[in-house]
Amino acid sequence: MLRSCAARLRPLLVAHGRPGGARLTSTFSFEEVTQKDHALPKPSWSKDLRLLFDQFMKKCEDGSWERLPSCSRHSVQRFQNFTKAFFSGSIPVKEEQISQAKFFPRSFEDGLGFEYAMFWSKDEKRIVCLFQGGLYLQGIPGFLHGGALVTLIDTTLGTHAMLAGGAVMTANLSINFKRPMPLCSVGVINTQLDKIEGRKLFVSCNIQSVDEKTVYTEGTGLFIKLEPGKTLV
Amino acid sequence: MLRSCAARLRPLLVAHGRPGGARLTSTFSFEEVTQKDHALPKPSWSKDLRLLFDQFMKKCEDGSWERLPSCSRHSVQRFQNFTKAFFSGSIPVKEEQISQAKFFPRSFEDGLGFEYAMFWSKDEKRIVCLFQGGLYLQGIPGFLHGGALVTLIDTTLGTHAMLAGGAVMTANLSINFKRPMPLCSVGVINTQLDKIEGRKLFVSCNIQSVDEKTVYTEGTGLFIKLEPGKTLV
Numbered sequence: 015m016l017r018s019c020a021a022r023l024r025p026l027l028v029a030h031g032r033p034g035g036a037r038l039t040s041t042f043s044f045e046e047v048t049q050k051d052h053a054l055p056k057p058s059w060s061k062d063l064r065l066l067f068d069q070f071m072k073k074c075e076d077g078s079w080e081r082l083p084s085c086s087r088h089s090v091q092r093f094q095n096f097t098k099a100f101f102s103g104s105i106p107v108k109e110e111q112i113s114q115a116k117f118f119p120r121s122f123e124d125g126l127g128f129e130y131a132m133f134w135s136k137d138e139k140r141i142v143c144l145f146q147g148g149l150y151l152q153g154i155p156g157f158l159h160g161g162a163l164v165t166l167i168d169t170t171l172g173t174h175a176m177l178a179g180g181a182v183m184t185a186n187l188s189i190n191f192k193r194p195m196p197l198c199s200v201g202v203i204n205t206q207l208d209k210i211e212g213r214k215l216f217v218s219c220n221i222q223s224v225d226e227k228t229v230y231t232e233g234t235g236l237f238i239k240l241e242p243g244k245t246l247v
Numbered sequence: 248m249l250r251s252c253a254a255r256l257r258p259l260l261v262a263h264g265r266p267g268g269a270r271l272t273s274t275f276s277f278e279e280v281t282q283k284d285h286a287l288p289k290p291s292w293s294k295d296l297r298l299l300f301d302q303f304m305k306k307c308e309d310g311s312w313e314r315l316p317s318c319s320r321h322s323v324q325r326f327q328n329f330t331k332a333f334f335s336g337s338i339p340v341k342e343e344q345i346s347q348a349k350f351f352p353r354s355f356e357d358g359l360g361f362e363y364a365m366f367w368s369k370d371e372k373r374i375v376c377l378f379q380g381g382l383y384l385q386g387i388p389g390f391l392h393g394g395a396l397v398t399l400i401d402t403t404l405g406t407h408a409m410l411a412g413g414a415v416m417t418a419n420l421s422i423n424f425k426r427p428m429p430l431c432s433v434g435v436i437n438t439q440l441d442k443i444e445g446r447k448l449f450v451s452c453n454i455q456s457v458d459e460k461t462v463y464t465e466g467t468g469l470f471i472k473l474e475p476g477k478t479l480v
Contacts (some may be wrong), residue, residue: 019368019380026404041293042362060339065438074310075341088385088388088479092388093388093389094425096387096388096389097388097389101390101427101429103429104434105390105429105430106293106429106430106431106432107382107389107429107430107431111382111431113381115382115385115388115430116382116383116385117385117392118383118384118391118392118395119383119388119394120393121359121360121384121385122354123357126354127354127470129348148347149340149347149348149349149356150348150351150354151351152321152348152349152350152354153350153351153401154329154416155321155325155326155329155348156326156329156330156331156338156340157334157338158332159350159351159352159398159401159402160397160398160401160405160417160420161351161352161395161397161398161399161400161401161402162351162394162398163399164393164394164397164398164420165392165393165394165395165397165398166394167394168386168392168393168397169394171394172393182388183424183427184393184424185423185424186421186423187420187421187422187424188419188420188421188422189419189420189421190418190419191416191417191418191419191420194416196334196336196338196340197277197338197339197340197348198337198339198340198344199306199338199339203292204472210298223363
């Protein structure tokens, strides 16, 4: 299950799927799962996050939910293929730097930044992202920076849009910050696909506390499907 | 000049100023400038960023512009004062962890994350933020993560709102991503205050390339002035 899920996500944004389809076919070289999966419990996870994670892992047992694995780096090959396919200009990154680049939400040391795991329900067509915001994500004293919350929202909504429509780019995000979220607390992001209009996918979400009594943030996202052979810039 | 500017920003979000006023009066203990100022050139800055920075430093010489200093940590005292004043619940951060917390946009090692410096024109009432997005801020291969751009937008618009209205919180951000921004490239954020309605401040900005030929992103923000003695949650 996990491997098939990993294999499905591996081509990530350089893949093109059918709307609502379960299978994505890569237009580039397919990568094997060789990197560390970060969406698994670590000593830095709080008890709350671990308990929630265990509850969702239980839901995965009958196949109604799937855990989505996550890595921190792209291969040099994918970097080159992607930029060649979708970008006509030059990128100011030296070749020896490419392998050092990290996926932003996975670029912190364990526990200091974003700790999160996503689960996908194929039947309900929604993602639940469980997360904990570490000490390096502070905005005003004691609370998470708005940009940190938006980073997780963009990542989670983007993953939902990708599962529904293949390779996508974020076109718009609109975020309402309802209550400030305390540093080091645990939150739950719930996504839903609102509609698809041609190449446009409209997805939305909220961020709640574990006990569901507090809604911290609400967000909507518009994602555009990428077209093979058509450069972005 | 720099010191007076540092002194004005030091009370940051625990201060209350008059709309459009130049002076903010802290409601809490005033902190001296003891921390490292991160908004200054470093070896990791690209030639483009350094050139732009030098141009704006020249504009500061006649007093029409001011460089805004930036630090990465709050003091334990400010943390405690702020959460006591605006937060009625408990924050799941142990006392020994408070001094380890870092301001999110300043939480990376030099060159890997956000490198930025802001300049404020009192006469034109606008901020220009010069920045470079490092290798740890990647979204799709070769480009900055949308969340990284929103983090800088929230920080810059929030600073503008604070200079115009004192202590504020972000209530809404709406971001249009026009073109993906290449990793390690240099961008310029230009802000403007659109209107003030009671406790609401509406600010907006765009992110352009250095040559002003490419608009990467446009954003609007709604910020709410905090009221002394009224808790947020």
